[in-house]
Amino acid sequence: MNETLCKFICINEGCDSVRKVIFIENFRGKKGGGAMVKSIAEEAKKVREKYGLIGTAIDPTIIAKENDIKIVEKSNLKLKGELVSGAIIKDESDIMIILNAEDSKNRKRFTIAHELAHYFLHLDKNVKFVDYKRSDSSDPKELDADEFAGCLLMGEELVKEKFKKAKSIGLDNDGIVNVLSGIFVVSNSAMYTRLKRLELL
Ligand SMILES: [Zn+2]
Incomplete structure (x- = not known):
């Protein structure tokens, strides 16, 4: 063993x-x-x-x-x-x-x-x-x-930067969570929680 x-x-x-x-x-x-x-x-x-x-x-x-x-x-x-x-x-x-x-x-x-x-x-x-x-x-x-x-x-500054970009191309909240979770290699729920914490959603 x-x-x-x-x-x-x-x-x-x-x-x-x-x-x-x-x-x-x-x-x-x-x-x-x-x-x-x-x-x-x-x-x-x-x-x-x-x-x-x-x-x-x-x-x-x-x-x-x-x-x-x-x-x-x-x-x-x-x-x-x-x-x-x-x-x-x-x-x-x-x-x-x-x-x-x-x-x-x-x-x-x-x-x-x-x-x-x-x-x-x-x-x-x-x-x-x-x-x-x-x-x-x-x-x-x-x-x-x-x-x-x-x-x-999900470092704050980077999340805010990517959020701003995603928002600027017209993504809705679900779309933003999907895109950012892919970028940061985290689950959708982890990204959602992070965005809520940062008061972006
Ligand atoms: Zn623990």
Whole structure:
């Protein structure tokens, strides 16, 4: 059995060999809609700049690589019978993001960005054991992570610029969401949420 699979089974069985389980994402129940926190947008912008991520289709795996965070995919990713979209796990010095292999490319990109948000915003190095095995849509940390992911993948200035262009050629709101989600390689719902956050829709 390889190490990754072993760790995954340990999460399911709750054994002690996984020292820290930071956040397990629930497939359902993500309503979005966390408070617009300026500092989160600024933090995401700083991360984009730090890793030289410019343009509309940034690659969040670069950030993971630069921080020695492994990204693995697991088919039929479930926790206690419920589908899981992703997780970030810290096992002493090893940090790993697990993705649901069946998710779309866009969804995986967002999940990576969301898990990186937990890495940058919530990974308290002073706490020896953290064991948030279930996430909840009302959990402020989950909402913040979604906000961070949106800001990371869809930088404000670029979104505003592309929105203005799309509007100028007469696209309606649905058309704008479709076009911009393609440009930024995100789902329509992620783009819709981002445009609402920026009060463009
Ligand atoms: Zn999360």
